[in-house]
Amino acid sequence: MSDxxxxxxxxxxxxxxxxxxxxxxxxLSAAGHKVLHIDRNSYYGGPNxxxxxxxxxxxxxxxxxxxxxxxxxxxxxxxxxxxxxxxIESLTAQLMTYHKEGDLSTAQETxxxxxANDRAYMVEPVPKLVLCRGNMIDLLVxxxxxxxxxxxxxxxxxxxxxxxxxxxxxxxEDIFASTSLTLVEKRKLMRLMTTxxxxxxxxxxxxxxxxxxxxxxxxxxxxxVLYAVARQTGYELSAQEGCDRVYKYVNSxxxxxxxxxxxxxxxxxxxxxxxxxxxxAVTGGTYILDExxxxxxxxxxxxxxxxxxxxxxxxxxxxxxxxxxxxxxALDSVVSRAVCILDNPVLGxxxxxxxxxxxxxxxxxxxxxxxxxxxxxxxQALMYAWTEGTIASTxxxxxxxxxxxxxxxxxxxxxxxxxxxxxAPATDGIFYTSQPDTSVDFESTYDxxxxxxxxxxxxxxxx
Amino acid sequence: xxxxxxxxxxxxxxxxxxxxxxxxLLVGDSNVGKSSILLRFTDDHFLPPEDxxxxxxxxxxxxxxxxxGKRYKLTLWDTAGQERFRxxxxxxxxxxxxxxxxxDVSSRESFEHxxxxxxxxxxxxxxxxxxxxxxxxxIDKEAERQVSRKDGAxxxxxxxxxxxxxxxxxxxxxxxxxxxxVNKIVETPSLWRKQLPxxxxxxxxxxxxxxxxxxxxxxx
Ligand SMILES: Nc1nc2c(ncn2[C@@H]2O[C@H](COP(=O)(O)OP(=O)(O)O)[C@@H](O)[C@H]2O)c(=O)[nH]1
Ligand SMILES: [Mg+2]
Numbered sequence: 001m002s003d004x005x006x007x008x009x010x011x012x013x014x015x016x017x018x019x020x021x022x023x024x025x026x027x028l029s030a031a032g033h034k035v036l037h038i039d040r041n042s043y044y045g046g047p048n049x050x051x052x053x054x055x056x057x058x059x060x061x062x063x064x065x066x067x068x069x070x071x072x073x074x075x076x077x078x079x080x081x082x083x084x085x086x087x088i089e090s091l092t093a094q095l096m097t098y099h100k101e102g103d104l105s106t107a108q109e110t111x112x113x114x115x116a117n118d119r120a121y122m123v124e125p126v127p128k129l130v131l132c133r134g135n136m137i138d139l140l141v142x143x144x145x146x147x148x149x150x151x152x153x154x155x156x157x158x159x160x161x162x163x164x165x166x167x168x169x170x171x172x173e174d175i176f177a178s179t180s181l182t183l184v185e186k187r188k189l190m191r192l193m194t195t196x197x198x199x200x201x202x203x204x205x206x207x208x209x210x211x212x213x214x215x216x217x218x219x220x221x222x223x224x225v226l227y228a229v230a231r232q233t234g235y236e237l238s239a240q241e242g243c244d245r246v247y248k249y250v251n252s253x254x255x256x257x258x259x260x261x262x263x264x265x266x267x268x269x270x271x272x273x274x275x276x277x278x279x280x281a282v283t284g285g286t287y288i289l290d291e292x293x294x295x296x297x298x299x300x301x302x303x304x305x306x307x308x309x310x311x312x313x314x315x316x317x318x319x320x321x322x323x324x325x326x327x328x329x330a331l332d333s334v335v336s337r338a339v340c341i342l343d344n345p346v347l348g349x350x351x352x353x354x355x356x357x358x359x360x361x362x363x364x365x366x367x368x369x370x371x372x373x374x375x376x377x378x379x380q381a382l383m384y385a386w387t388e389g390t391i392a393s394t395x396x397x398x399x400x401x402x403x404x405x406x407x408x409x410x411x412x413x414x415x416x417x418x419x420x421x422x423x424a425p426a427t428d429g430i431f432y433t434s435q436p437d438t439s440v441d442f443e444s445t446y447d448x449x450x451x452x453x454x455x456x457x458x459x460x461x462x463x
Numbered sequence: 464x465x466x467x468x469x470x471x472x473x474x475x476x477x478x479x480x481x482x483x484x485x486x487x488l489l490v491g492d493s494n495v496g497k498s499s500i501l502l503r504f505t506d507d508h509f510l511p512p513e514d515x516x517x518x519x520x521x522x523x524x525x526x527x528x529x530x531x532g533k534r535y536k537l538t539l540w541d542t543a544g545q546e547r548f549r550x551x552x553x554x555x556x557x558x559x560x561x562x563x564x565x566x567d568v569s570s571r572e573s574f575e576h577x578x579x580x581x582x583x584x585x586x587x588x589x590x591x592x593x594x595x596x597x598x599x600x601x602i603d604k605e606a607e608r609q610v611s612r613k614d615g616a617x618x619x620x621x622x623x624x625x626x627x628x629x630x631x632x633x634x635x636x637x638x639x640x641x642x643x644x645v646n647k648i649v650e651t652p653s654l655w656r657k658q659l660p661x662x663x664x665x666x667x668x669x670x671x672x673x674x675x676x677x678x679x680x681x682x683x
Contacts, residue, residue: 151667
């Protein structure tokens with residue numbers, strides 16, 4: 001078989017190998033579509049990619065600058081503002097050219113030290129967890145992917161304020177054992193967990209109101225349920241949404257491991273994407289990475305597409321909106337993210353934690369991972385933090401969140417960047433997916449895939 | 464098995480317990496015969512050349528292998544066609560104990576491309592001790608040979624890998640290749656002793672019953 005396409009016919013061209021597109025590719029291929037699946041990068045995963053440390057730093061230089069316009073790299077007290085693309089040949093030297101402030105030679109030394117262990121890092125720009133009882137885990141198990149991915153149960157869920165960390169009770173035993181809850185609070189929480197765990201309510205109004213009025217939750221207890229369990233972030237959850245989320249969370253507890261979430265080793269999104277791509281290939285899908293979509297011409301039978309490695313005739317296209325027309329992408333929402341390497345596993349050497357930082361009405365989600373999930377070399381930890389808003393307005397907030405959790409540990413390297421969600425308008429025969437959102441788990445990734453699949457499978461769409 | 468049969472005089476032959484599971488990969492250019500070697504070894508079957516689509520759908524095949532009274536479970540992984548544009552996933556390589564690098568003795572090009580596969584292997588294989596074997600396939604096509612046996616053996620020596628020539632079509636060498644590879648893996652305990660899942664990892668293939676609140680009762 002040649003490594004060139006000569007006007008080969010495919011039912012569906014899928015552009016981008018993020019987790020969403022990969023789930024779609026596998027579903028379509030299993031349903032009999034002849035699938036051509038491409039990515040512009042030389043690696044799988046698109047926005048869900050997982051990198052070695054040098055790979056991640058390379059990404060900071062080669063990233064899509066429309067989507068991630070601003071990115072600050074901190075090494076020790078050195079600040080490097082990576083505001084334009086750069087060559088990746090001599091990575092360290094190139095990074096040093098973006099120097100803005102702080103001690104350059106110490107930064108260089110620190111960086112070289114970290115890079116000596118390059119492949120012991122697994123860094124994801126957009127980390128996510130798997131909910132133990134949800135659509136994604138069911139799909140992984142159903143497709144046999146669960147047999148090959150390795151997971152660890154997330155160990156703790158923390159609510160964080162400037163005063164410090166407090167564990168969110170995760171089980172009945174936890175609630176009873178808690179020393180920070182009064183007896184009355186314990187009873188209220190039990191009532192809430194058991195009532196919502198049975199998914200009985202179909203209430204009106206906001207979830208916050210429901211907690212306050214029906215369950216009489218106030219203060220920290222109210223915030224714990226609203227932010228650390230239902231994970232309200234940007235907008236106010238309706239009572240129904242909140243109840244659904246608590247229901248999912250409570251029912252996920254204790255299925256695998258202690259807590260409601262699983263953390264995949266080697267980077268969940270990337271592993272999920274690769275697993276589904278391989279499954280798609282097993283059923284006949286064709287894969288090309290490091291590929292450029294040069295031209296799409298609509299014709300009677302769909303589209304004629306020109307790639308670097310030849311041409312293909314395709315009936316329909318599924319596309320990550322990040323590939324949409326270079327200059328005019330609509331800007332829908334902005335998320336700011338931080339990736340930090342700590343020189344000390346402060347929350348445990350082999351613990352995985354999800355945290356929520358509340359500060360003056362803002363909510364920051366955090367994830368703490370260690371060598372237990374192959375994220376960092378032993379003796380270090382990796383911390384992710386993210387919140388809605390631009391870097392200009394949220395960087396101090398993210399830094400505060402990281403600072404409170406890191407405690408006595410030093411942040412040896414950190415990267416702060418802003419991700420703008422790119423969207424694209426509906427076009428006949430082209431189905432756009434959506435990019436990863438701010439949620440902490442893969443449920444929305446699954447939903448995004450199903451949404452596109454149901455559009456493709458609608459009887460009135462052109463085949 | 465009911466209790467009566469186990470108490471009879473003639474011992475019931477029981478399958479030996481599986482001592483370990485080995486993940487073995489096949490890599491190399493398209494068309495060199497990777498899928499054919501896999502099918503020959505696991506099913507002792509050779510697909511007619513015109514029946515190329517038949518290898519679609521092969522994710523991996525399982526074969527039991529007995530050595531010194533111990534039983535090993537071999538999972539042999541095919542490339543799923545992802546070698547065509549060199550897009551094998553890094554997770555394909557992960558956790559492999561053995562890798563078979565295949566070229567076609569009647570294609571010089573496929574032999575020259577071994578370098579790329581070795582490089583990819585070195586990038587993605589998590590374990591440095593992974594056992595590698597270079598295999599020259601299609602030796603039944605003697606008249607069209609473009610790679611001498613010596614060239615193949617020299618290459619293997621330079622890269623410190625095992626080496627064999629075979630033909631998936633006539634089945635010469637296929638069984639021997641697998642045997643040598645597995646024996647070498649068995650002799651390299653560092654490869655598989657530590658494959659026990661580390662403490663705290665969960666596999667999601669089995670359902671663990673809920674100890675949380677659950678919708679199913681547990682109200683207080
Ligand atoms: N003559 C001959 N042909 C072979 C041999 N092994 C495979 N083939 C043929 O080579 C072609 C490619 O084989 P296949 O197993 O699909 O190669 P793969 O792409 O590496 O998986 C098919 O037409 C096979 O029938 C062999 O040992 N001798
Ligand atoms: Mg094949």
